[in-house]
Amino acid sequence: MSHGSDSLKSIFFALGANSAIFVAKLGAALMTGSGAMMAEAIHSLADSGNQVLLLVGLKQAKRPPNPDYPLGFGKSIYFWSFIVALIMFSLGGMFSIYEGVHKLQHPEPLSSPWLAIGVLIFSIVAESVSMWGCLREVNKVREGRTLIQWFRETRQSELLVVFGEDFAALLGLVFALGAVGLTMITGNPLYDATGSIVIGSLLILIAIFIGIEVKSLLIGQGVEPKLKQRMIASLEEEEKVAEILNLLTFQLGKDVMVAVKARMQGCESADDMVTAINNCEKRFRKHFPETLWLFFEPDNKK
Secondary structure: OHHHOOHHHHHHHHHHHHHHHHHHHHHHHHHHOOHHHHHHHHHHHHHHHHHHHHHHHHHHHOOOOOOOOOOOOOOHHHHHHHHHHHHHHHHHHHHHHHHHHHHHHOOOOOOOHHHHHHHHHHHHHHHHHHHHHHHHHHHHHHOOOOHHHHHHHOOOHHHHHHHHHHHHHHHHHHHHHHHHHHHHHHOOOHHHHHHHHHHHHHHHHHHHHHHHHHHHHHHOOOOOHHHHHHHHHHHHOOOOEEEEEEEEEEEEOOEEEEEEEEEEOOOOOHHHHHHHHHHHHHHHHHHOOOEEEEEEEEOOOO
């Protein structure tokens, strides 16, 4: 894929891990009566569904342009990524909080708590594998940035969502393990209920962060700052380009639209200028194959 990373691999890593974890958590939650465990089961179910939605988005984004959608369907992945954020907020976060409040109002002792502990440890291992797969792809495009900087600047919403989900899942599992452990030690179900509420609050917080980033992509962001700098530098190296007056970019999923305004030099006729621009565009597309649309305007002022 574009951007040097394969989001599809990350999605399949997450889908496999979350499906296995959901089955294990649900069985443990039904047997132990743990609110925190049920919250984690619902979280894993939501995550599994989310991976399917991301796969749908990636498939739709590959559809070619047509007269009704001349810029293509690349931004479809942003829509489905935003839907995933909403599901994390509602089905994941809100249900977890509801389950915790319900357990506070109607506390019940845990049964088979060691089963819950075993499932949580298994889930942490499985989720760690999913996070490893995601980070492997993220590191291909991080370019020395911190994870927070990458999260704020990336234009790959599907990879951003998988990273956010995996991060939330690992933290949630740690909280659930702590909640079940404290409930076992003290015999007080308050810890289990509180753990469910904490997990729900965590999911809502991360869903909001994901939603904010995807909203920017839906509205219409340009390419990542470093990529734009490389584009400008590549154009400035062109022999016939005297000055880059302006460069606008528009991210369309994995594809990009670029508009260039430049002052040309060494062109003795209109035909020479057309040839120079065509050659410049050809080399630009070779350097930046993600460019779906390229508009080049010669001018003498900004």
